[in-house]
Amino acid sequence: MLRSECPEQNVLPMDDLVRLSQQGDRVAFRQLYQQHCGRVYAVCMRLLADRSKAEDACQEVFVKVWQQLSVFRGDSSFSTWLHSIASRTAIDLWRQDKLLRLATEELPEVAGAELGQSRELEQLILRLPHQARAVFVLFALEGYQHQEIAELLGIAEGSSKSQYHRARQLLREWLDEN
Amino acid sequence: MKTEHELDVLIAGLASELKPARDLWPELEQRLTDPEAMTKKVVQLKPNRWLSVPFASAYVASAASVLFAVTLFWQPAAPVQPQVFNPQMLDAETAIVYSFEQAKAEQLASMKTVDPAYADWQQQLAQWQQAITLVQLALKYNPNEALLLKQLKQLYSQQQNYLQKVVQSGLV
Helix, strand or coil, rough: CCCCCCCCCCCCCHHHHHHHHHHCCCHHHHHHHHHHHHHHHHHHHHCCCCCCHHHHHHHHHHHCCCHHHHHHCCCCHHHHHHHHHHHHHHHHHHHHHHHHHHCCCCCCCCCCCHHHHHHHHHHHHCCCCCHHHHHHHHHCCCCCCHHHHHHCCCCCHHHHHHHHHHHHHHHHHHHHHH | CCHHHHHHHHHHEEECCCCEHHHHHHHHHHHHHHCCCCCCCCCCCCCCCCHHHHHHHHHHHHHHHHHHHHHHHCCCCCCCCCCCCHHHHHHHHHHHHHHHHHHEEEEEHCCCCHHHHHHHHHHHHHHHHHHHHHHHHHHHHHHHHHHHHHHHHHHHHHHHHHHHHHHHHCCC
């Protein structure tokens, strides 16, 4: 798997980068972006299963972070705070995408080379049904509990669990076929 | 069938980070300057319906059809040259063009051999480029039109995906 190759130029600690960014320092904010873009893009890509939408979502996350930096007080780590924004933004877009896809039946534009060494499993995750994929990504890869996922996606906790098992079943079957 | 344990091992091997296929910073920076730039419609010239989104879409479709026929008899031209980046012009359109052209230049630079199945890759790229040029023409009359910008990104993205397949075909 390709690790994020976003160029890293940071010589300043994270806290300093956050403080400078809060003061409007765009150079510092770019370094924050470079350090975190890989993780943010990963959740966007896996939830939305579409490169173009994931790119838009990733940018949207950092626009929100830039706009909300003034209210970040450091009660949690910056990384945790940013990732919370990333997950919620990606889920919002996932929800919109779900409605749009029902209306248009568009096939997603599946990603390519950025999926890296675990490409096979990554591609299979992107093939999962819409809701099963979201539950799988949030539970297995992002560390959310089923109760949290149920609230985030607006489904019953039992549905989250059954979708997760469905996703695992499909992945096991598909891995055998390949 | 894979066991639950084998699947767990594979899942544990997935990276926590994925790298975007192109540099997203130039567009992002532009959005930081003007967060509404990607969505608001700023009409600097009198709108021309012949260069509106529906007509631009029709132009793109028509151009693709005509070019398909023309390229059957077309000799390969020189490789597509990346556009020169001018930081003074970093609007939404320029940011999109810059990031995709930069990624395309890297893809072209990494190209070694090409599988015979993709022998006409230059013609294929030229078709997308023609469509991109038409959308850019429409953007001159409807700057920052969100649908046109989206269309521009989709065309570049399709071109990028195709080029990626061409590059990978030479690595097998």
